[in-house]
Amino acid sequence: MALSVDEAVSTGPARDHAPPSRRFGGRGRAVLEVALLTVLAVVMLFPVLWMIETSIKENRDVYAIPAKFFDFKVTMEHFKDVFVASGGGRSTLSASFLNSVLVAGVSTALATVLGVPAAWAYSRFSVKAKKDQLFFILSTRFMPPVVVVIPIFLMYRQVGLIDTKLGLILIYTAFNVPFTIWMMKGFVDEVPAEYEDAAMLDGYTRLQAFWRFTLPLLLPGIAATAVFALIFSWNEFVFAIFLTSSDDVRTAPPAIAGLIGGTTVDWGLVAAASVVFALPVLVFAYLVRKHLVAGVTLGAVRR
Amino acid sequence: MSDSAPLTTDHPGQVASATPPAPGRSSRLSDRGLAVAFTSPALLLLLAMSVFPLLWALYLSFTDYSATRGGTAQFLWFENYTAILTSPQVHQRALTTLIYVAGAVTLQTVLGFTIAYLISRRTHGRGLLTTLFLVPMMLSPVVVGLFWRFMLDAQFGVINSMLGSLGLGQVEWLTRQRTALISLILVDTWQWTPFIMLIALAGLTAVPKYLYEAAAIDRASQWFQFRTITLPLVWPLLLIAVLFRAIEAFRLFDLVYILTSGGPGVSTETLSFHVYKVAFLGFNTGTASAYGILMVLVVIVLTQLYLRYLNKLKED
Secondary structure, three states: HHHEEEEEOOHHHHHHOOOOOOOOOOHHHHHHHHHHHHHHHHHHHHHHHHHHHHHOOOOHHHHOOOOOOOOOOOOOHHHHHHHHHHOEEEHHHHHHHHHHHHHHHHHHHHHHHHHHHHHHHHHHHHOOOHHHHHHHHHHHOOOHHHHHHHHHHHHHHHOOOOOOOHHHHHHHHHHHHHHHHHHHHHHHHHOOOHHHHHHHHOOHHHHHHHHHHHHHHHHHHHHHHHHHHHHHHHOHHHHHHHHOOOOOOOOHHHHHHHHOOOOOEEEEEHHHHHHHHHHHHHHHHHHOOOHHHHHEEEEEEEO | OOOOHHHHOOOOHHOOOOOOOHOOOOOOHHHHHHHHHHHHHHHHHHHHHHHHHHHHHHHHHHHHOOOOOOOOOOOOOOOHHHHHHHHHHHHHHHHHHHHHHHHHHHHHHHHHHHHHHHHOOOOOOOOHHHHHHHHHHHOOOOHHHHHHHHOOOOOHHHHHHHHHHOOOOOOOOOOOOHHHHHHHHHHHHHHHHHHHHHHHHHHHOOOOHHOOOOHHHHOOOOHHHHHHHHHHHHHHHHHHHHHHHHHHHOOOHHHHHHHHOOOOOOOOOOOHHHHHHHHHHHOHHHHHHHHHHHHHHHHHHHHHHHHHHHHHHHHO
């Protein structure tokens, strides 16, 4: 980090360098770059491939020393174990997946309902101390979860929200609202306010103008924002593990983490559960790839 | 509903003359009402779920309250704060956190920027490459932590297996004091290098082509172009990404919890993890609250810095 600062600042004396002859450059350099890129891509992707491989390996091969990369028996047993309990019937893991769908879905819907109108209002009207309000909203999202969870835990214990899905939904909504507002404000800013002015000249009220003309134009943005909120809630772990304990409330992240609690760990099952858990996220992330920069910076950076 | 939209908005001028504009005063009043009605539900939720809990934690931080003992809390004023700020235990955790944040963020920045730079120089397959590189970032820290724990296992982990077949010695990645912190930094780097890469790539592709063309005409070297064109133009955006990562790394909890649980010993206990131990294993809620408030102060300072740079970037 510090190194790059120095480089950025000391651009002055570079003119002394004579431009080196570029006869060698060109192709040799390009090959080198491609090779480097390939190596980096393999390193970055290997763990993911290894996870997928482990999830379809027989237990014997999972613990093989040295590790087996290609010649292993393929089995779907681990995936079956994710969904079906050993005695038949639904496994606790599959119940936790359903809980995750419910909690992430409802909290995302709530955050959208609360966040989109707020984003529109912040974009269109001159609200008092607008900048401060927006900064305050974003900074609530930056609070360390371990710190926030202490008073939330006490608060929930007081009102009986500990170990309930409603409790999780509320806290997830609260951390998705700042994101939704920042992300959506960017989308609203892109829709010219003149559309609404024109509609109001036609006799529509401001609210009708928003509802009938701006909102339909915002739908793609709302969809992208909701997908990110869904991913954030789906992946969330800290609140889930401290605020829930029973199997019928617990979401998937703490349930998967719970698989390594015992004396022996069934890594094939862990891998299969992780694959099932991660797959929807990757699909959704691919759908919103155009908005990734804005999404992962909580709507702060837009390019 | 949406059918009528293009009809009216395409010809605002023609229709405008038909209906007189609403009187300015009343419409402005209703605008204000609408703004309040639309922003207050979100703000109220944030007040209830973020601000109120933090204020409660602030109150608790001045007391000796314990979540398990219950009963009335004694007011201690700043005793908790002085206890934390003078505790050698906390100093050690702060150092661990500093090493972790600095190490991970530096590695991510260097690697992420390198990858972005290499990708930006390719003309074919950029979209596919970017998508592939982004996979680690989208995974839950739980999945990442669990899986690396498996891969770094000293006995049957694939990393040691590969080291073995290369003829290198085995490394006890997660069970030795020094290597455990390095492992934590490496895993975090693996997950978040794509983040820096993504932002850097956004910055790199926004650099206007004609600057390079002009430089090429002047026969400026690649290195010179990089230093005088690429870096200065990408740096502001990169700084935002770096600060963002620093805040995230500072508040990180889940990866530590899954990967090492702070061990071996206390070698990978970051401040976040220590707060958790004080609050949920020691049940010193008052002390933990004071600890948490101090962490919040650090985050607020970092966030202010982040938002200031963000503002500067937006104004340019």
